Structure formats: C-alpha cells, structure tokens
Amino acid sequence: MRLLKRTGGWNNIESSLDNGKLKELEPIFYPRSIAVVGVSGDEARVPALWFKSLMSSGFKGDIYAVNKKEGQFHGHRIWPSLTSIPGPVDLGIVCVPRASVLDLLQECAAKRVKCVQFYTAGFSESGESQWADAEQKMVRIAREGGFRIIGPNCFGVYNPRHGISYGPFNVMPSLGSVGLIVQSGGIMGKLLEYGLVQGLGFGKGVSIGNASDIGGADFLEYLALDDEIKTIGLYLEGPRDTRRLFEVMRATTRTKPVVVWKGGSSPAGDRAIFSHTGALASSAPVWSGALRQAGAIEVQSLEEMCDTLLLLDRFGRLRRGNVGAICGLTDGGGGEAVLISDVCTAAGVEVPLLREKTAKALVNSIGQVGSVLTNPVDMSQRQSIAPVVKQALELVVGEPQIDVILVYENAGVLLDIYPREVTRAVNEVFLDFGRRRMKPLVLVLPPGPAEARRREIEEEFKQAGAPIFPNVERAAKAIRNLSR
Amino acid sequence: MRLLKRTGGWNNIESSLDNGKLKELEPIFYPRSIAVVGVSGDEARVPALWFKSLMSSGFKGDIYAVNKKEGQFHGHRIWPSLTSIPGPVDLGIVCVPRASVLDLLQECAAKRVKCVQFYTAGFSESGESQWADAEQKMVRIAREGGFRIIGPNCFGVYNPRHGISYGPFNVMPSLGSVGLIVQSGGIMGKLLEYGLVQGLGFGKGVSIGNASDIGGADFLEYLALDDEIKTIGLYLEGPRDTRRLFEVMRATTRTKPVVVWKGGSSPAGDRAIFSHTGALASSAPVWSGALRQAGAIEVQSLEEMCDTLLLLDRFGRLRRGNVGAICGLTDGGGGEAVLISDVCTAAGVEVPLLREKTAKALVNSIGQVGSVLTNPVDMSQRQSIAPVVKQALELVVGEPQIDVILVYENAGVLLDIYPREVTRAVNEVFLDFGRRRMKPLVLVLPPGPAEARRREIEEEFKQAGAPIFPNVERAAKAIRNLSR
Numbered sequence: 010m011r012l013l014k015r016t017g018g019w020n021n022i023e024s025s026l027d028n029g030k031l032k033e034l035e036p037i038f039y040p041r042s043i044a045v046v047g048v049s050g051d052e053a054r055v056p057a058l059w060f061k062s063l064m065s066s067g068f069k070g071d072i073y074a075v076n077k078k079e080g081q082f083h084g085h086r087i088w089p090s091l092t093s094i095p096g097p098v099d100l101g102i103v104c105v106p107r108a109s110v111l112d113l114l115q116e117c118a119a120k121r122v123k124c125v126q127f128y129t130a131g132f133s134e135s136g137e138s139q140w141a142d143a144e145q146k147m148v149r150i151a152r153e154g155g156f157r158i159i160g161p162n163c164f165g166v167y168n169p170r171h172g173i174s175y176g177p178f179n180v181m182p183s184l185g186s187v188g189l190i191v192q193s194g195g196i197m198g199k200l201l202e203y204g205l206v207q208g209l210g211f212g213k214g215v216s217i218g219n220a221s222d223i224g225g226a227d228f229l230e231y232l233a234l235d236d237e238i239k240t241i242g243l244y245l246e247g248p249r250d251t252r253r254l255f256e257v258m259r260a261t262t263r264t265k266p267v268v269v270w271k272g273g274s275s276p277a278g279d280r281a282i283f284s285h286t287g288a289l290a291s292s293a294p295v296w297s298g299a300l301r302q303a304g305a306i307e308v309q310s311l312e313e314m315c316d317t318l319l320l321l322d323r324f325g326r327l328r329r330g331n332v333g334a335i336c337g338l339t340d341g342g343g344g345e346a347v348l349i350s351d352v353c354t355a356a357g358v359e360v361p362l363l364r365e366k367t368a369k370a371l372v373n374s375i376g377q378v379g380s381v382l383t384n385p386v387d388m389s390q391r392q393s394i395a396p397v398v399k400q401a402l403e404l405v406v407g408e409p410q411i412d413v414i415l416v417y418e419n420a421g422v423l424l425d426i427y428p429r430e431v432t433r434a435v436n437e438v439f440l441d442f443g444r445r446r447m448k449p450l451v452l453v454l455p456p457g458p459a460e461a462r463r464r465e466i467e468e469e470f471k472q473a474g475a476p477i478f479p480n481v482e483r484a485a486k487a488i489r490n491l492s493r
Numbered sequence: 494m495r496l497l498k499r500t501g502g503w504n505n506i507e508s509s510l511d512n513g514k515l516k517e518l519e520p521i522f523y524p525r526s527i528a529v530v531g532v533s534g535d536e537a538r539v540p541a542l543w544f545k546s547l548m549s550s551g552f553k554g555d556i557y558a559v560n561k562k563e564g565q566f567h568g569h570r571i572w573p574s575l576t577s578i579p580g581p582v583d584l585g586i587v588c589v590p591r592a593s594v595l596d597l598l599q600e601c602a603a604k605r606v607k608c609v610q611f612y613t614a615g616f617s618e619s620g621e622s623q624w625a626d627a628e629q630k631m632v633r634i635a636r637e638g639g640f641r642i643i644g645p646n647c648f649g650v651y652n653p654r655h656g657i658s659y660g661p662f663n664v665m666p667s668l669g670s671v672g673l674i675v676q677s678g679g680i681m682g683k684l685l686e687y688g689l690v691q692g693l694g695f696g697k698g699v700s701i702g703n704a705s706d707i708g709g710a711d712f713l714e715y716l717a718l719d720d721e722i723k724t725i726g727l728y729l730e731g732p733r734d735t736r737r738l739f740e741v742m743r744a745t746t747r748t749k750p751v752v753v754w755k756g757g758s759s760p761a762g763d764r765a766i767f768s769h770t771g772a773l774a775s776s777a778p779v780w781s782g783a784l785r786q787a788g789a790i791e792v793q794s795l796e797e798m799c800d801t802l803l804l805l806d807r808f809g810r811l812r813r814g815n816v817g818a819i820c821g822l823t824d825g826g827g828g829e830a831v832l833i834s835d836v837c838t839a840a841g842v843e844v845p846l847l848r849e850k851t852a853k854a855l856v857n858s859i860g861q862v863g864s865v866l867t868n869p870v871d872m873s874q875r876q877s878i879a880p881v882v883k884q885a886l887e888l889v890v891g892e893p894q895i896d897v898i899l900v901y902e903n904a905g906v907l908l909d910i911y912p913r914e915v916t917r918a919v920n921e922v923f924l925d926f927g928r929r930r931m932k933p934l935v936l937v938l939p940p941g942p943a944e945a946r947r948r949e950i951e952e953e954f955k956q957a958g959a960p961i962f963p964n965v966e967r968a969a970k971a972i973r974n975l976s977r
Contacts, residue, residue, distance in 0.1 A: 135861060178906040193828030195821075195873075195903075202905045202941045246831065272831035275838030277868065280846070284865040285827030310836055311828075312964055337679075343769030344677030344795075347730065347756035352794055354759030362764070377619060381768040384761065389679075419679075421686045422662040457686045479963070480796055 026260045030230040034223075036123035037159070038168045038213055038231070040099035041070045044091060044122075046113065047104035048074035048082055055128060056104040057082065059177035066181055068172035071096055091120040101125035102165065104177075107132065107140065110161070114147055118154025124223075125151070125158055126165030128177075133219055133287030134162055141287065148222045162286060163218025164194035169211065170237070175201055176216070185210015187318055188238035190228045192217055192246045192286055193272075196311065200242070203315040208471050209322055212237040219286050224250035226257045233261035240321045242268045242314060243305075247288020255303045262304030266321050268490070269305045270314045271296045306490050316487035319476050324449040330492035331359045332485075333411035334385035335402060338435060339427070340419040342380075342387030349385045349417060349481050356485035360384055361410045374400050384411075393427060395434035402438060406448055413488050414442075414450040417481070418466065420457030429462075436466055443475045449491075452477045453484050510744045514714040518707075520607035521643070522652045522697055522715070524583035525554045528575060528606075530597065531588035532558035532566055539612060540588040541566065543661035550665055551656035555580055575604040585609040586649065588661075591616065591624065594645070598631060602638025608707075609635070609642055610649030612661075617703055617771030618646055625771070632706045646770060647702025648678035653695065654721070659685055660700075669694015671802055672722035674712045676701050676730045676770055677756075680795065684726070687799040692955050693806055696721040703770050708734035710741045717745035724805045726752045726798055727789075731772020739787045746788030750805050752974070753789045754798045755780045790974050800971035803960050808933040814976035815843045816969075817895035818869035819886060822919060823911070824903040826864075826871030833869045833901060833965050840969035844868055845894045858884050868895075877911060879918035886922060890932055897972050898926075898934040901965070902950065904941030913946075920950055927959045933975075936961045937968050 043063060047056035056074075060082065063072050073094050074087045081087060088094050091101065091113075101122050103113060107129050117125050132144035144161065151158045159165045167175035167182060174181045176194060182201045187209060191197040197216045204211055213235065215228050225248045232238045241261065248254055261267055273279040274293040282288050300307045306321075308314045332353050336345035350360050363371070363384050371382045374397055381387035386405060391397040405411060416439055418424070424432060443450045452470050454463060454477055470477050478484040527547060531540035540558075544566065547556050557578050558571045565571060572578050575585065575597075585606050587597060591613050601609050616628035628645065635642045643649050651659035651666060658665045660678060666685045671693060675681040681700045688695055697719065699712050709732045716722045725745065732738050745751055757763045758777040766772050784791045790805075792798045816837050820829035834844050847855070847868050855866045858881055865871035870889060875881040889895060900923050902908070908916060927934045936954050938947060938961055954961050962968040 131861070178910065180906055193825070193831070195825030196828035196832075198824060198905055199828070199903065199939075199941075205942045206940060206944075244828070272828070272835060274835045275844070277834035277838060277844035277846075278831045279834075280867045281827070281830035281834050281865050281869060281871075284867060284871075285831065309839065310964075310966065311832055312966070340682060341677070341679030343765070344675075344680030344683070344728070344756070346765035346769065347677070347762045348680075348795055350761035350763075350765050351756060351758045354761060355793065360759070360761035362761075377615070381765050383764045383768060385765060387765075387768075419683065419686075421682055422664055426662065455683075456690060457683075458689045460690075480794075482794060482796070482966075 026230055026233050026257065028234060030227065031234050034227065034231045036099040037166055039171055040123070042073065042096060042098050043068070043070065043100045043102060044073040044075050044094060044098045045102045045104070046075040046091070048087055049076050049078060050080060050082065055177045059102055059104065062174050062177055062179040065179060066172050066174035073098065091116045091122065094120070097121070099123045102128065104128040107143070110147060111143065111150070114150040114154070117156055118150065122156050124156055126163060127158065127161035128164065130162035132161050134283070134285060136284070144219060144221050151222055158222035159215065160218035161221065164197060164216040166213070166215045168213045175214070182211040182214070183209065185212060185322065186237060186239040187211045187322055188232035188235065188241045189214035190217060190225050190232070190241070191215070191244040192220065192248070193244060194218070196244050199311055200315060207315070207319055207477070208474065209315070209319050220249060224248055224254070226250045226253040229254065229261060230257045233257065233265060238265065240266050240318060242318050244270045244272065244314065246272045246282040246286045247291060255299050258303040258305055266326050267305045268308055268314055268317050268321065269300050270308045270310070271300070274309070306493050308490065312483060313486050313490070316478065316483050317490040320449070320451070320487045320491050323474065323476055324491060327412055327449070327492040329412050330488045331361050331410055331412045332415050332488060333405040333408060333413070334360060334415040334417065335388060335405060336385050336417040337387035337389030338392050338398070338416070338418050339424040339432070340389070340421050342385070342389040345417050345419070346381040346385040346387050349415065352481040353485045356482070357489045358485050363408055367404050367408060370404055371401060393431045393435065395438055398435050399438045402442060406442070412448060414448055415453060415484060416450065417453045419455065420459040420463035422459070424462050425459040432462070432466070436469060440469065440473050440475070443473055450475060451484050451488065453481055455479050510714055510717050510741065512718060514711065515718050518711065518715045520583040521650055523655055524607070526557065526580060526582050527552065527554065527584045527586060528557040528559050528578060528582045529586045529588070530559040530575070532571055533560050533562060534564060534566065539661045543586055543588065546658050546661055546663040549663060550658035553656055557582065575600045575606065578604070581605070583607045586612065588612040591627070594631060595627065595634070598634040598638070601640055602634065606640050608640060610647060611642065611645035612648065614646035616645050618767070618769060620768070628703065628705050635706055642706035643699065644702035645705065648681060648700040650697070650699045652697045659698070666695040666698070667693065669696060669806065670721060670723040671695045671806055672716035672719065672725045673698035674701060674709050674716070674725070675699070675728040676704065676709070676732070677728060678702070680728050683795055684799060691799070691803055691961070692958065693799070693803050704732060708732055708738070710734045710737040713738065713745060714741045717741065717749060722749065724750050724802060726802050728754045728756065728798065730756045730766040730770045731775060739783050742787040742789055750810050751789045752792055752798055752801050752805065753784050754792045754794070755784070758793065790977050792974065796967060797970050800962065800967050801974040804933070804935070804971045804975050807958065807960055808975060811896055811933070811976040813896050814972045815845050815894055815896045816899050816972060817889040817892060817897070818844060818899040818901065819872060819889060820869050820901040821871035821873030822876050822882070822900070822902050823908040823916070824873065824905050826869070826873040829901050829903070830865040830869040830871050833899065836965040837969045840966070841973045842969050847892055851888050851892060854888055855885060877915045877919065879922055882919050883922045886926060890926070896932060898932055899937060899968060900934065901937045904939065904943040904947035906943070908946050909943040916946070916950070920953060924953065924957050924959070927957055934959060935968050935972065937965055939963055
C-alpha cells in the first residue's frame, strides 16, 4: 500500500512511503533472537558487555554468544560459530577484528541471519583503499546472501519496549515517542543521556555508522510508518542515499516533525567526518536548502537538537511562536526583561507588545514604580504574592498575539531568602497552568548560588513535564524551531 | 596629570584619562562613613536589610541609620535626619519614597554629604513627565550643594576589600580584579552570582541605574586608573554620556580589556529599557561600530559577558585564538569531533589542521582504527591510559598554529563505568598542564546522567582555576572574544 501518493514539488520526485518497509525491517527492531559474535571470558571487553546488557535489559527472545574459542559465559554456552547455533538467528551483533569480517559474512549467509550490525570499524573511514573495498564487498555478500547490514562502525538498533537497550553499556532509553537515526554512536548516547536527564522519551532508534547497506532513508521510512513514533530526529554526517532520503523526508514531514542536524558545516568538521564515518564533504548551504524544501527542521548542534526534540515532544509543531515572558520572579526583572527581549529577537522569536488594556490591567495589579510592564512582564514589585503572579500570567496568556509563555527564574540570593512556601506557591501557579496546557510554557532556570533550591524547583517542573532550559538562548532557539 | 595624551582616530576626540578622577570618586569607593536613610524597625524591608548587610560585611567606618520616626535598630540609634548625625557622612544610601527625595537632598547639602546613591525609583523610567523633571531637579540640587548622585533607581557601589558588600541582600562578591559598571541592579547581581559559582573575582563595581549625575564614563575612568582592576565589564542600557564614554573607553582599552554588553538590540528590548532605566532607543549597529572603534569587546548576552570576563581574567587578551581540541575522553569521540569543529567554526574560531608529522605521531600513539586524528583529536581508543593522553596533549600543544586547548569530557555511562583512579589520572594530565600555563586550556563538561562524577571533576578543575563551560557554544564564543 502506498500511503501518500502525490507528485510535484522538489525536483518532481514522487514522495511516498512504502508500507512494506515495516515488514522489511521488522527483524531488526523486533528480532526473535540475537547472537553476539566475539564474546570471550574477558568481562571488560565490548562483546561481553553487550551480551550482559542484553541479558539484563528484558529481551524475551533467545540470546547467543559466539566465539571460535567456545567456552561458557555467565551460564550461557559460547557457540563456536553462527551455524553451530541450534535455533534461528534474526539479528547478529558483530564485534570481531575487521580482518575476520568477510569470513563471518559467509557464515551469516549460511545461517540465514536476517540482519547483522557491525560494531567492527576500520573500513571506508580508515582512509585505506583496501578497507573501503572490503566495505563494498561486505554489502555484495549480504545482497547475495539475502540479509542486511547495519553499519559497519556503529552501535546499531535499540527498541526499549522490545527489551533491546542501546549499545554495549546497558543504556536503557527512557520510554517515549521520539525516534532517532544517528550517524554516530557517541552522539546517539548523548541524545539518550539528555533524555534520561531532561525527561525526553524514545520509542526506537538506530546508530547507522558508515551506513553501507541500510541507509538513513530506509530507517526514516520505517519510523515514519511506525505508530509508536511521533517525532523523528536525524544526525547525519554524509549519507550515501541522499536523493531517496530527501524523498522520504518530504513524505514524512507531512505527518511527523523531522529534526535534522547535519554535521560538517565547517572544513574541520568535514575532516572529522571523513575519519569518523568515511563520508565525503558536502555543501552546507545546499543541505540547508534541501532540508527546508523537504519540510525538515534544521538544527546546528547537539543541544539545539535535544532542545527542539523536547519541545516538539511536549507541544508538537506550532503555527507561530510569539513569546510572552514573565520575569523578575526571584530578582529585579528589569535587566532580565532586556535580556529576554534581545536574545529572543536575535534567535528570530518575536516578543510582541501587549494590548493597551492588558498593560493597564498589569499596572493596576503590579504597580507602576520599579516595574517593566510591557512584554516581558517584570513581577519584581509583587514577586512573592502568588495571586498577583497568577493574575499577570492569565493576562499574558489571554493575549491573542502570544503563543508561548516563557518564565524566567533566577537562583540567586532572593530565592534563598524567601521561605519555601512563598516560592512554592508562586511556582504552583505555573505548574497548574502547565497542567491545563492552554498554551505551551517553558521555564528558564539558570544555575546560580542557590543551587539546592534551584534543583528542587527543577525537579518539580520536570515531574510535571515542563521543559526547562538553563538560559534564554537555548529556550529561544527551540521555540523558534517549533514554528519553522 | 594626563596619563595618555594623544589625538586623532575616532572623530578626532582626544583620548586621555584624568588621574584626578581617582581622588574625585574616592569617597564613593572608600567612604569613611555611610548613612542608610529609611531604616525602620521592619526587618524585612530593603533599608533594614541594607543596614544589616553593612553591619556584617566588615565595613570599618561608621554606619548610621536614619528615619524621621527615630528609634533603635540592632543597638544602633536611628537618627531623625542626616543633619542630626554627629560625625561626617561620606556616602548616603537612600531608600525612601520618591515624594520625599527633594527634601532629603536639601538635607544632604546641609550635611555636606559627599555622595548619595538612590535605591528610590520611579523617576524618568516611570514615563511620567513630572518625575522625569524631578530627576533633573535632583541633579541641579546636587550640583549646587557640591555633592554627587549615583542612580536613582540603582543598587550603587560595592568594594569588598573596603568591607562594602553589594546591595541590600548581603552579597559579598568573590575577591578578584574584575571591575563592573552595570545599568541594572539585577544584572549586577547575576554577574556576581556567576562569579561566586564559577570562581571569577571582583575588585569594585557599581550599579548606576538611571545614571542622572555620575555616568558610566566617570566610573570607567576611575576603574581604568585603579590598580586593583585588570579587566572591566559594562552592561549599558542607554547611557546619557555616550560621547565621553567612548572617549574614555578608547583610552582605557589601550591598557585594560573592556567588555561591553549593550542591551536593547531589539524593539522589545528597547521598550523594556525605557521602563527599566528611562533610556531611549539607540541603534544597535551604530553602537557596535563605535564599540569596535573604541577597542572594546562587544558581547550579546549575560552569559557571553560572564564567560568572556572569565577567560580574560584567566588568560588576558590573545593575539589569535585557534583551538586544538581533545575529545573522546569519556565516550566515542567521532561525533564530538564534528560538533566541536562545526560549533567553533560557526563562532569564528579556527580549528586548524595538524602538521603531518604530528598527525603521524598521533596515529603511532593512539592507533588508526576507530579514531579521528586530525584536530580535534579523538582519544576514544586509548582514553583510559593517562600517559597516552599526555602524549597527545603535548603533541597538540606543540603545534605553532594552535593557541588554546579545548578539552571535552562527557558525563555519560563511560564516566560512571571507569574506576575513579582511571579518570583522575587522565584529568590530572590536564590539571598539571593548566598549572604550568603554557597555553590557555578550557574544559567543556556538559551535564549528563553521571552527575555526581561530573561535579567532582568540575570541582577539581575549578579549584585549579581552569575555566569550565557546559557546552562548546559558550566556550567557542568566549575564546573568540579573547582575540577580538
């Protein structure tokens, strides 16, 4: 079945998603059995760690350890070869030296393994032509043998709901509906770590490394069709399937937001990319143009990717992202108001004027002297009185020209001076508003000397699912990206 | 004595510093006695807090409380008026309603007070013409009475070495050699809080508020001449002494770096500024051009100002700021290398190629497979072996085209998996290098799930005086500003 059939637009390529992709990649995300190749008695080495991760991650299928030297590992027999395993093997995770890889692939074909992911590195990214050739040969053998390859030079797939954690270090992603396709095992790790710290949850993901066989386009098509996935993030260094990737992306963005960080916007970055995944330089402006036409949201760094995914996960895409800001909650708000205005504007986020009647109502409620009562609204003259803060928030929320509420709290001396009941009552105003989800609310809570109190507030907002940022810069960029 | 006498250049204005300014403003930074006007028995109100702050901050001179209602406060007599105080008063700190200010000024003249700083707000920044007029009248009375005004609408001066803390909340700045002139009490607070958290120290500073009498130019001239001050930071909203300010700035930057953040780069920021300090809109590009010609380093936000002051305080200005980066210390370094390269380049910081012999030496030391060995150098294949990390660091430091070392550590699973001895030995390599101060070294240590371990590392580097940033973006901007 063709989900979205339509022609026209970018290069007149047909943009559609092939439902068959779900079936095709099913053995990768839902394998019935996994073999880890390279497991020895050395507990500290990667294949042993990987095997132990799978043992403890709740995977319900069979797990096999494989090593020519045989033996035992934590009560599991180490099989001398893939073919010696009695049951079927859907997914192979291979951590052997690069010199053994071609022999192993013959075994995979004989065993009728569905897919093999290679942690093994040192192919096209090494810069040595014989190993670039070997990488191509791996793909040919796989095609002939009727199985697929993830990588080489990657950490491969995870699917926490199917009991598959990420990589060898037992990282179990927090559960959610973000899907990730990442051309760097380390960047994937950092995205998942951000999720654990910031409360962003993931459905499925894959570190694709050199992506010699299954590419970003294949995985994107799968995640686009997967009902568990609502938002998709891609980190790409140099995909080899660019044309198809943009085609699939264009179809995907009609139903799910896609965030793309393309590494290598600098010559130094391009050099690093070649050594990392063997990909060649590409023009940053060409990429940006193509991403825009494909409807993707382009980001420029790890943090911007994380922050954008967090807001998309919470609020989805917005038609417009004008900010109404409330500051001066735990400090003088004048400088904060200037900071928020300038930084939002520089990021491309509008901080619109309040309507005159609203501004007047704020003056009545907060008082004129010592206050900045345009937008941002400086609460410093009544910062400790929760009902007044609530009134101000409601006035700002009621403005039709405002789409997102930004709250700025400072972890300085005043936060430590106020009794806990006072700051709790004020924060409860924002938490309660967040629960009712009338308009998106984000909290900026910079680090400061009142670190213990700051962490308590952070925890409360996190529990309530509110996005928290350490500075206005990051909040503003992420808000801008919501309505791009 | 004229310190720097020279004409020509920007608008042909004579750029010089008048040594007389030290004497002129001495009673402000080194008062022999201070009177706090407005102190009542209400302990929670600003004047009472201010008086108590001065009592506990180590000020050696006399402190007087003043209030028409008289009485006692913590064993001090509350004097009914300034003129009733028996001894002389150098500095008055005034926290009374705006309606009482003009009467009070007559008293100041009669008492021959040297300077008065007004916490009292509600003048030109209120937008009400009668109060804008009152602000002008205050200045006239002071001129006639032979005394000076700081503010109104400000927190005024601090001088920790003279026992004067900042503002009413008993904030004692950490000691150092940065001087600050800030047109927002809250922003000053945040700068000092950053200092307390990040280990940046301050010599003197002043929150100038509406700056109706003594302006930024006067204070800048003072700090330029003050031997205790090595680096100067300014946050300005709308100074009224722009022409003289740039003249003094041009003379100052010949000997001391000056960092300027001009708020109000956006229409919303300009609106906030008018309500905050009564200053009028100004053109951001004109400001940028004038700052460049005056030799100042312009920054765009609170964080960039803090970060830039921190690096200037540690390393001074640099002729060039090319980065040599070391990553993959606690994670795979491929994606980190791309991230560092792209983000540095986007900020205007070069990440130059290593010389071929250096690259070869790194391959011999770290190994080719799985490593990015250009610049950034990815240590992930030998990340736990301190002598190899040391060798790599020395190779990078030895490159003549590299000026600043950037070290990236990830607080992820690997940091928690490695025994403490292993990560300590590796970090000791960087700490030891930092102590020898051959080239500036900055650490990027993003937050992550291994938070406890991350904080230990942060503390060790902080103790050693190494600048630490939570992301590459902030490190790169600050490094760029060093050599601007």
